[in-house]
Amino acid sequence: MRLRRAGDAALLIETGTPHRLHAAIRGLARPEIVEVVPGARTVLVTARPGTDLGRLGTLVGDLPLPETNEAGGEPLRVPVVYDGEDLDEVASLAGLCREEVVQRHAGGDYVVAYLGFSPGFGYLAGLDETLHVPRRDSPRTAVPAGSVAIAGPYGAIYPSRSPGGWRLLGRTTLTLWDPDRDPPSLLQPGTRVRFVAQAAVGEGDPDLARAR
Amino acid sequence: MIEVLRPGPLATIQDLGRAGYAHLGVPHSGAADRVSLCLANRLAGNPEGAAGLELTFGGAVLRFHAPAWIAVTGAPLPMRPATMNAPCHVPAGAVLEFGVPAAGVRTYIAVRGGIDVPPVLGSRSADLLSGLGPSPLTAGDRLAVGRPTGMISVDVAPGLEPEEEPVLRISPGPRDDWFEALDPLVRGPYEVTAESNRVGVRLTGPALTRRREGELASEGMVTGALQVPPNGLPIIFLADHPTTGGYPVAAVLATADISRAAQLRPGQRVRFRLGARS
Helix, strand or coil: CEEEECCCCEEEEECCCHHHHHHHHHHHCCCCEEEEEECCCEEEEEECCCCCHHHHHHHHHCCCCCCCCCCCCCCEEEEEECCCCCHHHHHHHHCCCHHHHHHHHHCCCEEEEEECCCCCCEEEECCCHHHCCCCCCCCEEEECCCEEEEECCEEEECCCCEEECCEEEEECCCCCECCCCCCCECCCCCCEEEEEEECCCCCCCHHHHHHC | CEEEEECCCEEEEECCCCCCCHHHCCCCCCCCCHHHHHHHHHHCCCCCCCCEEEEECCCCEEEECCCEEEEEEECCCCEECCCCCCCEEECCCCEEEECCCCCCCEEEEEECCCECCCCECCECCCCCCCCCCCCCCCCCCEECECCCCCCCCCCCCCCCCCCCCCEEEEEECCCHHHECCCHHHHHCCEEECCCCCCCEEEEECCCCCECCCCCCCCEECCCCEEECCCCCCCEEECCCCCCEECCCEEEEECHHHHHHHCCCCCCCEEEEEECCCC
16 A cells, blocks of 8 residues: 555555445545545545645554445346447457357446546446457547446446447446435445346337336 | 626536535536635625636626625626625616626626525536536526525625736645656746636646656546646646546645636646645
8 A cells, every 4th residue: 555645635545455445434434534536546535625644644544444345235237238339349359249248248247446537437347358448449429328338448337428438338227327316326436236138128118117 | 686698708606516426426616716716705795615606707797686795706807886806785687797807717706695506416516527517607597596694794805816927836746756757847837728627727838758658547636636648738627627537647736726727817827836835
């Protein structure tokens, strides 16, 4: 674990276990701590201006880490219709057929490594290595909410409509992000995720309501 | 009630932002120049975190349908019929016209009682990166004003002093070791480009040279960070910056200087100086 200063009011902590450290620091519920933000290999702790960062560093440096974090229970099951626009391209990049891409994507055990890019956008670690494909050369100006996508070593579900360069494999009807819900994001750092392949259901099909 | 007759180039509702949701990818947002919003609120007898208006390059015209107490701070601009950096009474039916600031970018208008729009995740701020909170103001918008909670107790306050070529204090890191040296950054000067917005101030000037190849694993970003993309030119992150990023941060502005950075205009020159303490 290595501590770096990020200005006069934040510490960036390098760690091999960002989820557990994130959970431990959040668990302190210290009034001087404003934000605790996990990254791929770091946890950023932002404090109120004027906080003694040396003392804060000692405090978080000596923390006992939980075995797992509170989000580590039953995985969130995400139903996916695999009819994404980039499925064929991913299959050809990976040297697989479409069905194998779906099998390998839906067969994975994922964990939300961290969130970013947009509210509720989780970077899902655990993607099958054969599916590690680069982003599109030119991003789409609008990717619909619920799009299930991959890029590099990560999977993701677009929580809201946004521009995006990830490769689209399919779509889900789950609402990933709703600011009126508490918590607003279905995904938290450390949340486990499984994808469940579903047959496409026609628009207006009465089964759709029941399936949800 | 306040009617927006003309918003100017960009006018948004801002308070002090959404704290506590960065781990979910929610930008902090809030007034880009927090110092000026807090001052406007104090002058108007509000708590510092009440929602006010942030004008970008002025230009707004507002009609007050009910009498109000207001205070205007930040980038100094010609306005009538009121003055800056002091509480002003606005009679019912008055139309306030804001000119274009001669220096600075952002002017703040606090109204006694605060602008009353529904909060999203605890804040009334318009976050232009993720689209949370109220949309930027458009002509015809009608803004409700909340109930006053405090008394006006300040007559007049020193306002923003426009700076020709500000020198902003930085502290190195957290990723200064990704660069050969921070000398170019400290030597400067840099010029602010027209692509600057609430996400960040973009600069041209001496480029920083990378010491190492490869990509940084994405990590949390602070407001005031000088993030350096592959072209070597730093971007100063302001209120609507993304919560995580994959380009290394060479240095971070002193917290006390972030509001000054938020007033940098395109074409203006800026320098950096090591040493976060004043």
